[in-house]
Amino acid sequence: MRILLIDDHSMIRLGIKGLILQIHQEAEVLEAAAAQDGLQILKAEIPDLVFLDLKLPWEVGGEINGKFGLDVLRAVCDMERPIPVIVISGEFISKNAVEKILKVGAASFVPKAASVEVMLEAIQRAIGGGVWLPSEITPIECIEQPPSIDSLLRDRPLSVTAADLSITEREFDVLRLAMQGNAPWKVARILGINPANTRRYLSRLYSRFGVIDLYGLQCHFAKTGQLLGIISSPTRSCGVPE
Numbered sequence: 260m261r262i263l264l265i266d267d268h269s270m271i272r273l274g275i276k277g278l279i280l281q282i283h284q285e286a287e288v289l290e291a292a293a294a295q296d297g298l299q300i301l302k303a304e305i306p307d308l309v310f311l312d313l314k315l316p317w318e319v320g321g322e323i324n325g326k327f328g329l330d331v332l333r334a335v336c337d338m339e340r341p342i343p344v345i346v347i348s349g350e351f352i353s354k355n356a357v358e359k360i361l362k363v364g365a366a367s368f369v370p371k372a373a374s375v376e377v378m379l380e381a382i383q384r385a386i387g388g389g390v391w392l393p394s395e396i397t398p399i400e401c402i403e404q405p406p407s408i409d410s411l412l413r414d415r416p417l418s419v420t421a422a423d424l425s426i427t428e429r430e431f432d433v434l435r436l437a438m439q440g441n442a443p444w445k446v447a448r449i450l451g452i453n454p455a456n457t458r459r460y461l462s463r464l465y466s467r468f469g470v471i472d473l474y475g476l477q478c479h480f481a482k483t484g485q486l487l488g489i490i491s492s493p494t495r496s497c498g499v500p501e
Contacts, residue, residue, distance in 0.1 A: 260386065261304060263289045265297035265331060266312040266347070267323065271371065275310055275347075278379050283386055293319045294327035298334055308385055309335055309344045312371075313360075329363065336364030336440065341449060343439040345385050347371055357392070358474050364440040367391045367481070380484075387418060387486035390438055390477045418488040426467060433460040435487040437473055438480060 260283055264272045269292070276288045289304060291297035294315045300306075313328035328346075335344050343366035350370075352360075357368045367390050369381045381391035421431035429452075436446045447457040465471055468479050480487070 260286045260308070261289065261306040262286055262308045262310070263291065263297065263300055263304070263306040264310045265291045265294070265315065265328075266310070267292050267315055267319075268312070271312070271347075275378070275382070278375070278382050279386075281379070282383050286386075293317060293321065294331050297331050301331075301335060301338070305338075305340065306342060309342060310385075311335075311344055311346050311365075313346055313348045314350075329360075332360070332363055332365060336442070336445070339448075341436055341439050341441050341445075343367075343385060343388075345369060345381065345391075354395075361440065361474055361477055364442065366438065366440040366477075368393070384484065384486060388435060388438065388488045389484060389486040390481040392478060392481040418486045424467075424485075426464065430460050430464055430467075431487075433457060434464055434476070437461065437464075438477065438487055 262279055264275055266272050266275075272290050272292075276290070279286055279288055289300055289306060291300055295318045297309075297311075297315075301309075311328060311331055314323050314325045315327045315331070316323050317327050332344055332346065335342050344364065345367045346360055346365040347369050348371060352368070352370075360368060367381060367385060369378060369391060370393060373381070373393075377391075383389075384391045421428045424431065424434075426434065432450055433446055436449060437443075441449065443457045443461060444454055447454040450457075461473070464476065468476060470476055470479055
């Protein structure tokens with residue numbers, strides 16, 4: 260697995276890199292200290308997962324601006340293959356702001372002020388195809404305390420299946436891609452299906468999990484902690500769109 264960290268603070272990169280390697284020792288961790296460098300790596304390396312600080316300089320030593328972080332997020336979301344982006348931020352962001360970030364295409368949002376246990380859990384979920392959101396801003400009440408570091412490293416959660424969730428295999432394909440922040444048009448392109456069918460699959464998923472949109476789905480899986488598995492390529496390919 261290849262993971263890209265984009266953050267202008269070297270100590271933050273060092274800390275996240277250390278946590279990633281505790282969970283996935285074979286991971287290759289790439290680093291960038293500015294938006295421009297991050298975009299260059301994205302074009303050349305195509306990572307499997309991106310950790311992105313919202314407030315970045317365009318180039319090393321330049322002025323820090325949240326716009327540059329959003330530019331990187333949009334660039335990742337426009338890429339052909341699915342690449343989950345975990346947005347991290349050093350400042351508290353309101354529920355509405357987080358919802359907007361997720362709608363742009365982020366898969367999760369994690370505050371930099373989070374404890375080591377929380378950051379480790381967020382990384383573990385990201386690697387396993389899950390979602391993490393702060394309990395303060397998700398509309399679904401989080402009833403469980405964060406697990407300990409020892410339990411996170413010892414008890415690796417298993418990915419759920421379509422049967423576990425009582426949905427079809429195709430709905431599961433759509434769900435996993437949607438949880439990574441992919442817009443419906445991109446889900447359709449990746450799976451080679453008709454965009455109208457993609458929207459119908461999503462509508463059925465909203466109904467199945469009692470939510471009204473993709474943000475609701477992300478909040479649901481943030482609360483349950485269920486992992487959907489890593490996608491490196493579509494599970495099926497179709498010569499003719501459904």
